Amino acid sequence: xxxxxxxxxxxxxxxxxxxxxxxxxxxxxxxxxxxxxxxxxxxxxxxxxxxxxxxxxxxxxxxxxxxxxxxxxxxxxxxxxxxxxxxxxxxxxxxxxxxxxxxxxxxxxxxxxxxxxxxxxxxxxxxxxxxxxxxxxxxxxxxxxxxxxxxxxxxxxxxxxxxxxxxxxxxxxxxxxxxxxxxxxxxxxxxxxxxxxxxxxxxxxxxxxxxxxxxxxxxxxxxxxxxxxxxxxxxxxxxxxxxxxxxxxxxxxxxxxxxxxxxxxxxxxxxxxxxxxxxxxxxxxxxxxxxxxxxxxxxxxxxxxxxxxxxxxxxxxxxxxxxxxxxxxxxxxxxxxxxxxxxxxxxxxxxxxxxxxxxxxxxxxxxxxxxxxxxxxxxxxxxxxxxxxxxxxxxxxxxxxxxxxxxxxxxxxxxxxxxxxxxxxxxxxxxxxxxxxxxxxxxxxxxxxxxxxxxxxxxxxxxxxxxxxxxxxxxxxxxxxxxxxxxxxxxxxxxxxxx
Numbered sequence: 001x002x003x004x005x006x007x008x009x010x011x012x013x014x015x016x017x018x019x020x021x022x023x024x025x026x027x028x029x030x031x032x033x034x035x036x037x038x039x040x041x042x043x044x045x046x047x048x049x050x051x052x053x054x055x056x057x058x059x060x061x062x063x064x065x066x067x068x069x070x071x072x073x074x075x076x077x078x079x080x081x082x083x084x085x086x087x088x089x090x091x092x093x094x095x096x097x098x099x100x101x102x103x104x105x106x107x108x109x110x111x112x113x114x115x116x117x118x119x120x121x122x123x124x125x126x127x128x129x130x131x132x133x134x135x136x137x138x139x140x141x142x143x144x145x146x147x148x149x150x151x152x153x154x155x156x157x158x159x160x161x162x163x164x165x166x167x168x169x170x171x172x173x174x175x176x177x178x179x180x181x182x183x184x185x186x187x188x189x190x191x192x193x194x195x196x197x198x199x200x201x202x203x204x205x206x207x208x209x210x211x212x213x214x215x216x217x218x219x220x221x222x223x224x225x226x227x228x229x230x231x232x233x234x235x236x237x238x239x240x241x242x243x244x245x246x247x248x249x250x251x252x253x254x255x256x257x258x259x260x261x262x263x264x265x266x267x268x269x270x271x272x273x274x275x276x277x278x279x280x281x282x283x284x285x286x287x288x289x290x291x292x293x294x295x296x297x298x299x300x301x302x303x304x305x306x307x308x309x310x311x312x313x314x315x316x317x318x319x320x321x322x323x324x325x326x327x328x329x330x331x332x333x334x335x336x337x338x339x340x341x342x343x344x345x346x347x348x349x350x351x352x353x354x355x356x357x358x359x360x361x362x363x364x365x366x367x368x369x370x371x372x373x374x375x376x377x378x379x380x381x382x383x384x385x386x387x388x389x390x391x392x393x394x395x396x397x398x399x400x401x402x403x404x405x406x407x408x409x410x411x412x413x414x415x416x417x418x419x420x421x422x423x424x425x426x427x428x429x430x431x432x433x434x435x436x437x438x439x440x441x442x443x444x445x446x447x448x449x450x451x452x453x454x455x456x457x458x459x460x461x462x463x464x465x466x467x468x469x470x471x472x473x474x475x476x477x478x479x480x481x482x483x484x485x486x487x488x489x490x491x492x493x494x495x496x497x498x499x
Contacts, residue, residue, distance in 0.1 A: 002287060003280040004047040011350030012257030012476030015072040016240040017228045026075055026102050028055060028084060032475050033069040034309040035059055038086060040102055044288035046238055046262055052103050053306045055084050059313035062340055064090060066374035067473035072118040072166060087117040094119045096143060112146040114139050122169040130199045134165035136180055138199055156194040156203035158182035166226040169199060181225040188215050189225035193272060206271050221277045222246055223258060234285045237265035243277055247442035249422055253467035255442050256349055257476020296494045299328040307347050318343045328490045330483040337482060338375050338393055346480020352443065353498035356479045357414045359491040367488030369413045371445060371479050377471040379461055381413050381447040388449045390458050394465045402458040412450035415479060419443050442467060
C-alpha cells in the first residue's frame, strides 16, 4: 500500500486552506509579517505540493510587529474566479482578492466591512456569499464592495474552550457544516464540528467532538487544529490542518513553526470523522509526485523564486539580480537585524536537520547569513572588514561569540542544524538529578566558514533560543542573507535536508 509522509508542506506554513478545481488542488497559508504574503501551492494529489507564487505582493507597514501582518487566509473557487480572503492584523482588517488564474494577476483588495479574523467564504444555492469570522459569527456580504448585507449573526462557537477561531463553512448535501478550531493554537488546539440547515442556524454540535485533537497525548505531532475540508476527485474526503513537531526535553520546543499536515476523513451517520495525524497514512488514489525545488539557487533567473521572503517589505533598491548577473546583490536599508527596516532575503527552515550555505562577496559591506525568528531572536554569521563573526541575539541580550579572520574575496558561510538527542531517563536516588538531562534543547545550530584552504567551525549554539517557546509568536525559523552596511553580493545559496 502506498503511503505518504506528514507534514505535506513542512516548515512555517500555518493555517492552511485548500480548494479543488477539477483534478487540481490549491492551498494557501498565513505569512504574518513576511512579504510577499500568502504563499500559494498547487498539487494533483494533496501530497506533493509546488509553490506557484504568493497572493499578496504589497508591503506591510514598517511598524508591523513580529507575528503581526497577514493571518489565516481562505481560498475558494466560485463562478470562474479564485477568491482569497484574509486578515491584515493592525492594517485594514479583512480583505478579499480574486484572480482568474492562481498564478495571478490578483486584483486590488476589496476591504470587507466585517470585524474579526480568520475569514471564510461560502456561497449558498442563491449565489449569496457568506463570510464567517472567528468568534464565531457569519454575515452575508457583497464581494464586489465588501459591504455587509445581513448580519453579522452569531454561530456555534465550539464546545466552550478558549479562542474559537478558524471557522470554515461548507454546503454538503442538505446540511451546512461548520468547522471551528478551539483551545488556542498551542497544546490545547483542536477541531470541532457542527451542522445546520442554513448558515443562519440553528447549529447542532457534532456528537464526537472534538473531531481532531492531540491535546494531552504522546503523539509526536502536537497543536493540531485549524482544519479545512476538501473532497477529492474520486469522492474521498481529506482535511489539511496545522501542527507542530516539538523536540528536546520538557517542555519541548518547536522551531519550524506550525506546519501543514494532511489526514483522511470518513463520514459516519452524517458527520465527518478522522483519526490522529500520523507520519504515514494510506495515500490518496491520485499520485502525482513533483520535482523538488533545486538544492542551489544560482540567482540566474530574472526574478527571485517565490519561496524567498523578507520581513515587512523588500524595496526595489534593496536587492538586484541585474547589477551583477548571476549574483544577488543586497543594499543595506538598516544598520542592524535587531530593528525592523533591515535588508534580509530568506527562506523557511523546513526540516529539523538541514544545512544552508551561501557564497558571499562582502566587498566593503557588512553582510552574512542569519537564522531568525524575529528581531529579538536570531543567530548571525557575519563578515566585515576581513573578519567573520558570530552574533547571538536572545531577547534583550546581544553578544559576539566568535571571530576569525578571512582572506579578501568570496567566502562560503555555512549553517548546519541537527536534532539534539534526548538522554534516556536514568534511575537516581531521591534528590539526585541526571547530569545534562535538562540541557537537551531541540537542536544544535553550528556556524562555520569555508575557504579553499580550510573549514573553520566557529561555534555551536543551543537551538532552543530560536524556538516558539522562547521567542513567542506564530512564525518559525527563516534562514537568509542580509546586509547591514553598504552592499554585498551572494553568488549562490544552498539548502539541503540532512537525512
